[in-house]
Amino acid sequence: MEKPQAVLFDAYGTLFDxxxxxxLAEQLFPGRGQALGVLWRDKQIEYxxxxxxxxxxxxxxxxxxxxxxxxxxxxKKIAPPGASAQAIATFNGQVDQLMxxxxxxxxxxxxxxxLKALKARGIATGILSNGDPExxxxxxxxxxxxxxLDHVISVDAxxxxxxxxxAYALGEQATGLEAANxxxxxxxxxxxxxxxxxxxxxxxxxxxxxxxxxxxxPPTRTGASLRDVLSFFEA
Amino acid sequence: MEKPQAVLFDAYGTLFDxxxxxxLAEQLFPGRGQALGVLWRDKQIEYxxxxxxxxxxxxxxxxxxxxxxxxxxxxKKIAPPGASAQAIATFNGQVDQLMxxxxxxxxxxxxxxxLKALKARGIATGILSNGDPExxxxxxxxxxxxxxLDHVISVDAxxxxxxxxxAYALGEQATGLEAANxxxxxxxxxxxxxxxxxxxxxxxxxxxxxxxxxxxxPPTRTGASLRDVLSFFEA
Numbered sequence: 001m002e003k004p005q006a007v008l009f010d011a012y013g014t015l016f017d018x019x020x021x022x023x024l025a026e027q028l029f030p031g032r033g034q035a036l037g038v039l040w041r042d043k044q045i046e047y048x049x050x051x052x053x054x055x056x057x058x059x060x061x062x063x064x065x066x067x068x069x070x071x072x073x074x075x076k077k078i079a080p081p082g083a084s085a086q087a088i089a090t091f092n093g094q095v096d097q098l099m100x101x102x103x104x105x106x107x108x109x110x111x112x113x114x115l116k117a118l119k120a121r122g123i124a125t126g127i128l129s130n131g132d133p134e135x136x137x138x139x140x141x142x143x144x145x146x147x148x149l150d151h152v153i154s155v156d157a158x159x160x161x162x163x164x165x166x167a168y169a170l171g172e173q174a175t176g177l178e179a180a181n182x183x184x185x186x187x188x189x190x191x192x193x194x195x196x197x198x199x200x201x202x203x204x205x206x207x208x209x210x211x212x213x214x215x216x217x218p219p220t221r222t223g224a225s226l227r228d229v230l231s232f233f234e235a
Numbered sequence: 236m237e238k239p240q241a242v243l244f245d246a247y248g249t250l251f252d253x254x255x256x257x258x259l260a261e262q263l264f265p266g267r268g269q270a271l272g273v274l275w276r277d278k279q280i281e282y283x284x285x286x287x288x289x290x291x292x293x294x295x296x297x298x299x300x301x302x303x304x305x306x307x308x309x310x311k312k313i314a315p316p317g318a319s320a321q322a323i324a325t326f327n328g329q330v331d332q333l334m335x336x337x338x339x340x341x342x343x344x345x346x347x348x349x350l351k352a353l354k355a356r357g358i359a360t361g362i363l364s365n366g367d368p369e370x371x372x373x374x375x376x377x378x379x380x381x382x383x384l385d386h387v388i389s390v391d392a393x394x395x396x397x398x399x400x401x402a403y404a405l406g407e408q409a410t411g412l413e414a415a416n417x418x419x420x421x422x423x424x425x426x427x428x429x430x431x432x433x434x435x436x437x438x439x440x441x442x443x444x445x446x447x448x449x450x451x452x453p454p455t456r457t458g459a460s461l462r463d464v465l466s467f468f469e470a
């Protein structure tokens with residue numbers, strides 16, 4: 001396999017820690033903050049799939065709107081049955097607080113060193129994300145990554161979320177390279193699988209010691225942090 | 236809205252209780268049977284979406300294969316870290332036992348009375364399911380429903396799972412009716428949503444007191460059991 005000429009990163013879960021909202025979630029919902037975070041994330045991903053598949057994408061909504069909808073669902077699901085009028089009145093406030101936190105997710109600590117090492121080798125870098133352009137812009141600036149990324153690609157351009165092939169095709173179009181010459185990096189196993197199926201070289205960053213998807217196709221490599229990206233460029 | 240001329244039912248979760256594997260799961264994995272059942276079901280649905288969306292369905296596998304893959308994933312995920320060689324050796328046996336149970340899921344108790352009431356009114360009835368034809372045939376026979384269903388429709392005919400429009404179109408093709416004149420019934424809120432978007436009249440059977448999907452479109456009606464189907468035919 002040829003050494004990749006560019007590296008594209010998934011954003012949410014890979015560069016930015018989607019569970020870094022957990023502390024605030026725990027303050028708002030004592031004892032249920034972690035469950036809320038997981039439910040929110042799962043529902044967010046589910047919504048990207050529902051709007052992509054149904055009626056060929058006719059029900060597309062930007063990632064910010066789907067993230068908010070997923071949070072509203074998650075709070076309703078974990079709310080105790082027969083919640084009081086007061087509890088319902090605080091609902092919108094909780095959504096607003098958590099969405100504001102989501103806008104400023106923590107970046108994983110090793111990110112910038114890895115991006116700098118890639119730039120030093122002359123490798124093109126970028127993000128290929130379900131996030132909409134405004135969300136991605138804020139997240140990249142908050143993390144101080146502006147100068148380290150050649151491409152910030154949002155699936156919003158095609159109104160189809162990953163793992164739709166039109167979403168993955170954006171990486172080839174932005175870099176001018178074929179997928180086989182690009183390394184795609186994701187901590188989300190479904191995303192690493194979809195990118196592998198599409199034709200990318202892939203690194204699955206298995207941050208939480210999970211099994212890989214059992215669908216018969218492994219990623220090119222599996223690592224434990226973004227630092228494992230550099231293994232693709234060693235002699 | 237016109238009274239529907241046919242009623243199509245989702246199968247898994249709607250006619251057949253996907254959580255009826257719970258007792259065996261609890262025997263095999265004490266204290267974690269329920270968690271395994273939920274994880275299995277969620278992963279099964281996730282896999283239908285991944286293979287439908289990725290590369291336009293090129294990675295399609297029948298529902299039985301995806302159900303088995305989802306179970307393998309779920310067992311690996313709940314297995315204690317550093318499982319012993321013996322634990323790994325029993326793994327395939329556990330998968331086989333649970334898959335055999337899945338083949339003979341319990342039917343919800345009100346099903347047959349509702350189907351009989353529809354037949355008595357001359358309404359066409361059927362199943363429109365992600366299940367593959369063999370699974371559906373066994374489940375329908377086990378439940379004694381053969382004479383009560385005019386159509387048993389599997390998405391396997393198009394190699395696209397719900398909520399893909401080609402899957403929902405099969406209901407129109409089998410009945411010769413437009414979706415607007417068909418009632419589609421599902422306990423799965425994502426399926427009730429997808430069918431509503433497609434154009435069916437819909438009943439969401441909310442068996443577990445869950446919130447509906449927060450994507451801006453409600454089902455035509457919400458009920459608590461299959462008996463609520465009959466409300467569509469009252470004067």
